[in-house]
Amino acid sequence: MMTWRRPSRRAARSEGPWAWLAAGSVATSLALLALLLGLLAVRGLGHFWPAEVSLVALDDGRQLAGWAVKESPLPGGDGRERLYRTGNRDLDGAIWDWVDLDEIREVSHPSDLVVLERRRWSEFIGRLEAVETESGERISGESAWPALERRLTALEQHRASIERLRHQVIRPLVLRLEAGEASELERERLSAAQEQVREQQAALPKDILILETVDGRQLRQPLTEVTDALQPNAMGVGEKVVAWSQGVWRFLSEGPRAANTAGGVWPAIFGTVLMVVLMSIFVTPFGVLAAVYLNEVAHQGRLTHWVRIGVRNLAGVPSIVYGVFGLGVFVYGIGGHLDDWFFSSSLPSPTFGTGGLLWASLTLALLTLPVVIVATEEGLARIPESQREGALALGATRFEMLTRIVLPMAMPAMLTGVILAVARAAGEVAPLMLVGVAKLAPQVPVDGEFPFLHLDRKFMHLGYHIFDAAFHGGDVQAAMPLIYATALLLVLVILVLNLTAIFLRHHLRSRHGTLSK
Amino acid sequence: MTVMQETRSSPGAFIDFSPDVTSLEIRGFGLRYGDKPALANLSLRVPRHRVTAFIGPSGCGKSTLLRALNRLHDLNEDVTWEGTIRLEGQDIHAPEVAVAELRRRVGMVFQAPNPFPMSIYDNVAFGLRLQGRMPKRRVDDIVEWALRSSALWDEVKDRLRASAWSLSGGQQQRLVIARTLAVGPEVLLLDEPASALDPISTLKVEELIRNLKSSLTLVLVTHNMQQAARVSDYTAFLQDGELVEYAPTDTLFTNPRLARTENYITGRMA
Numbered sequence: 001m002m003t004w005r006r007p008s009r010r011a012a013r014s015e016g017p018w019a020w021l022a023a024g025s026v027a028t029s030l031a032l033l034a035l036l037l038g039l040l041a042v043r044g045l046g047h048f049w050p051a052e053v054s055l056v057a058l059d060d061g062r063q064l065a066g067w068a069v070k071e072s073p074l075p076g077g078d079g080r081e082r083l084y085r086t087g088n089r090d091l092d093g094a095i096w097d098w099v100d101l102d103e104i105r106e107v108s109h110p111s112d113l114v115v116l117e118r119r120r121w122s123e124f125i126g127r128l129e130a131v132e133t134e135s136g137e138r139i140s141g142e143s144a145w146p147a148l149e150r151r152l153t154a155l156e157q158h159r160a161s162i163e164r165l166r167h168q169v170i171r172p173l174v175l176r177l178e179a180g181e182a183s184e185l186e187r188e189r190l191s192a193a194q195e196q197v198r199e200q201q202a203a204l205p206k207d208i209l210i211l212e213t214v215d216g217r218q219l220r221q222p223l224t225e226v227t228d229a230l231q232p233n234a235m236g237v238g239e240k241v242v243a244w245s246q247g248v249w250r251f252l253s254e255g256p257r258a259a260n261t262a263g264g265v266w267p268a269i270f271g272t273v274l275m276v277v278l279m280s281i282f283v284t285p286f287g288v289l290a291a292v293y294l295n296e297v298a299h300q301g302r303l304t305h306w307v308r309i310g311v312r313n314l315a316g317v318p319s320i321v322y323g324v325f326g327l328g329v330f331v332y333g334i335g336g337h338l339d340d341w342f343f344s345s346s347l348p349s350p351t352f353g354t355g356g357l358l359w360a361s362l363t364l365a366l367l368t369l370p371v372v373i374v375a376t377e378e379g380l381a382r383i384p385e386s387q388r389e390g391a392l393a394l395g396a397t398r399f400e401m402l403t404r405i406v407l408p409m410a411m412p413a414m415l416t417g418v419i420l421a422v423a424r425a426a427g428e429v430a431p432l433m434l435v436g437v438a439k440l441a442p443q444v445p446v447d448g449e450f451p452f453l454h455l456d457r458k459f460m461h462l463g464y465h466i467f468d469a470a471f472h473g474g475d476v477q478a479a480m481p482l483i484y485a486t487a488l489l490l491v492l493v494i495l496v497l498n499l500t501a502i503f504l505r506h507h508l509r510s511r512h513g514t515l516s517k
Numbered sequence: 518m519t520v521m522q523e524t525r526s527s528p529g530a531f532i533d534f535s536p537d538v539t540s541l542e543i544r545g546f547g548l549r550y551g552d553k554p555a556l557a558n559l560s561l562r563v564p565r566h567r568v569t570a571f572i573g574p575s576g577c578g579k580s581t582l583l584r585a586l587n588r589l590h591d592l593n594e595d596v597t598w599e600g601t602i603r604l605e606g607q608d609i610h611a612p613e614v615a616v617a618e619l620r621r622r623v624g625m626v627f628q629a630p631n632p633f634p635m636s637i638y639d640n641v642a643f644g645l646r647l648q649g650r651m652p653k654r655r656v657d658d659i660v661e662w663a664l665r666s667s668a669l670w671d672e673v674k675d676r677l678r679a680s681a682w683s684l685s686g687g688q689q690q691r692l693v694i695a696r697t698l699a700v701g702p703e704v705l706l707l708d709e710p711a712s713a714l715d716p717i718s719t720l721k722v723e724e725l726i727r728n729l730k731s732s733l734t735l736v737l738v739t740h741n742m743q744q745a746a747r748v749s750d751y752t753a754f755l756q757d758g759e760l761v762e763y764a765p766t767d768t769l770f771t772n773p774r775l776a777r778t779e780n781y782i783t784g785r786m787a
Binding site: 386389394397405 | 587589629632647693
């Protein structure tokens with residue numbers, strides 16, 4: 001019987017050191033990439049995990065509660081010290097505490113420790129003594145914690161209903177009133193709704209939480225300031241997973257708090273994606289037309305040769321230079337004139353004469369234009385001459401040949417250009433600082449108000465958010481996990497944008513097979 | 518039938534092919550790429566509803582002449598030309614001639630099959646759709662007729678929506694012929710249409726050419742002397758951009774007037 005044989009793989013392995021060298025380079029790149037993503041994922045996503053709170057008893061009798069963050073050698077001595085995040089900024093003036101390891105007598109994890117996320121003063125870590133209701137009733141002991149959870153849920157429902165009322169009833173009515181279209185009936189409905197909101201706000205639970213820190217200080221905390229309450233040491237894994245997903249969801253869906261060192265990044269996600277999408281809308285037709293002119297229409301002489309070299313070199317111009325150009329030409333030049341002509345009523349406060357979404361997208365479109373032109377041109381050049389001649393020989397005009405044969409065939413190359421452009425634009429921060437990004441712009445640039453898309457508004461950006469939190473925040477240590485999480489998110493957003501374009505390209509390619517010959 | 522005037526540099530252009538009627542008339546035609554002459558002072562007539570073959574060694578200008586017949590050279594800015602080419606008496610370079618319309622009347626099939634990256638159906642319908650909106654039934658009918666005319670219908674009727682690039686080379690070439698037929702040309706130019714095909718596909722294309730001449734004027738450029746002898750009615754022998762001899766195929770192959778022609782067709786070329 002015959003046996004099927006295959007070439008030995010040993011032959012490939014014995015090809016010498018260069019094969020190892022090449023394989024090693026790939027392995028190193030992959031390892032670095034995995035390390036980067038792993039670091040971002042562990043540090044960023046780990047932040048939302050409700051970690052156990054340690055109760056630390058020191059030799060001198062002092063007690064503190066918090067999470068260990070890092071350890072380092074004692075300055076100028078042997079031994080090590082450990083940094084704890086202890087929260088309670090309102091009581092301690094700081095949320096960090098360095099502890100000498102030698103001074104620690106005991107570390108325990110009592111299950112009655114609570115962590116309260118608050119709107120101000122960072123989180124509270126300590127114990128819940130009692131819940132004092134509006135009527136002066138005091139719920140303490142075992143039933144205090146369930147009472148707190150119940151009341152917190154009620155408070156959230158209350159808030160949600162007020163928010164609904166504001167959003168769905170009051171705002172449309174106010175808009176009509178401003179436009180001078182409101183009837184008498186609508187005016188009445190508006191004031192009724194506003195009265196309702198006032199009532200509901202007055203009816204918000206005015207409970208006071210009686211809290212005690214682990215070293216025995218008491219604190220009266222109004223419940224309305226509390227956003228979340230956890231007992232991490234008493235939670236099972238399942239509960240922790242739920243709390244973790246809620247934390248991640250709040251990070252994705254809420255606006256930032258505490259000077260960008262806490263809270264969520266929703267406006268930044270939205271701003272990044274919207275800006276990139278607008279940039280693609282600007283750059284794609286422009287770049288494709290330019291490439292078509294260079295490759296299909298222009299006389300192929302010395303001039304086109306130099307224009308090509310120029311375009312390729314534009315891709316290497318540092319991005320901050322584009323930022324300066326955008327500031328000078330778009331913001332002050334065009335924007336200033338637009339304000340003079342159309343928005344003079346609101347001067348001296350600028351409308352388009354200041355950085356905003358439109359100018360930022362245009363600046364980035366300019367920045368990524370060479371990439372799109374070069375990629376499209378390469379795609380156009382790859383289309384065989386026989387395809388063009390085939391179309392012409394059937395009686396197509398040059399325009400018909402371009403739109404029906406050449407451009408559809410060059411579509412994957414164009415999308416490659418857009419993918420590269422998106423990848424470059426989504427990560428740019430430097431030019432945006434000049435032309436429209438904002439440290440804090442909780443209002444996203446799209447809403448129900450005419451003209452729905454507000455191109456003049458400043459917007460938030462994940463990249464700038466990282467920069468701001470890392471260098472301009474008051475407490476970098478506190479913002480660090482959020483910086484990791486935001487960086488991870490930025491990578492994911494770019495990945496999603498790219499994958500969308502890649503799937504689109506794949507779909508186009510698979511429709512009629514590839515240009516293999 | 519007027520006898521064509523013999524010109525100085527194309528002594529073999531002298532031919533009387535009555536009772537056939539002239540479809541294309543080339544008179545004193547020359548063409549240059551930049552400074553490089555490709556065709557010089559070339560005169561001949563192509564009879565209607567016959568197959569005319571251009572033969573000659575590589576670089577002799579036969580493909581250049583073919584491409585001049587539907588003005589594909591217009592794309593190349595370096596090309597200059599002199600003389601006239603008339604289609605049914607109309608100068609194809611006249612300013613009032615729309616080049617797209619000319620190319621519809623004078624279709625062309627290239628050496629390598631060049632189907633577009635779309636479905637078989639869309640390939641055939643491509644030229645029709647350029648002529649404006651048409652009822653779908655009518656497009657369907659013309660597509661079927663064109664595919665039947667190019668003897669491809671039975672092979673593809675069940676997969677008209679499949680990519681044209683999934684066909685074999687011979688099928689692709691017949692698809693390209695069908696695509697050209699669909700726009701209803703009067704003249705079909707074939708630039709070595711079978712040179713990239715296997716022998717069986719070649720036979721099919723040759724049979725197709727013979728069938729098509731009942732309704733079309735065909736001009737065939739080929740390297741293959743047997744092919745010219747098998748399918749053509751008239752044969753023109755070109756060398757170095759000049760027309761050497763032009764005669765009915767039987768005459769040219771059995772009794773060439775010039776020694777140069779005889780040397781070429783018997784393979785005694787230097």
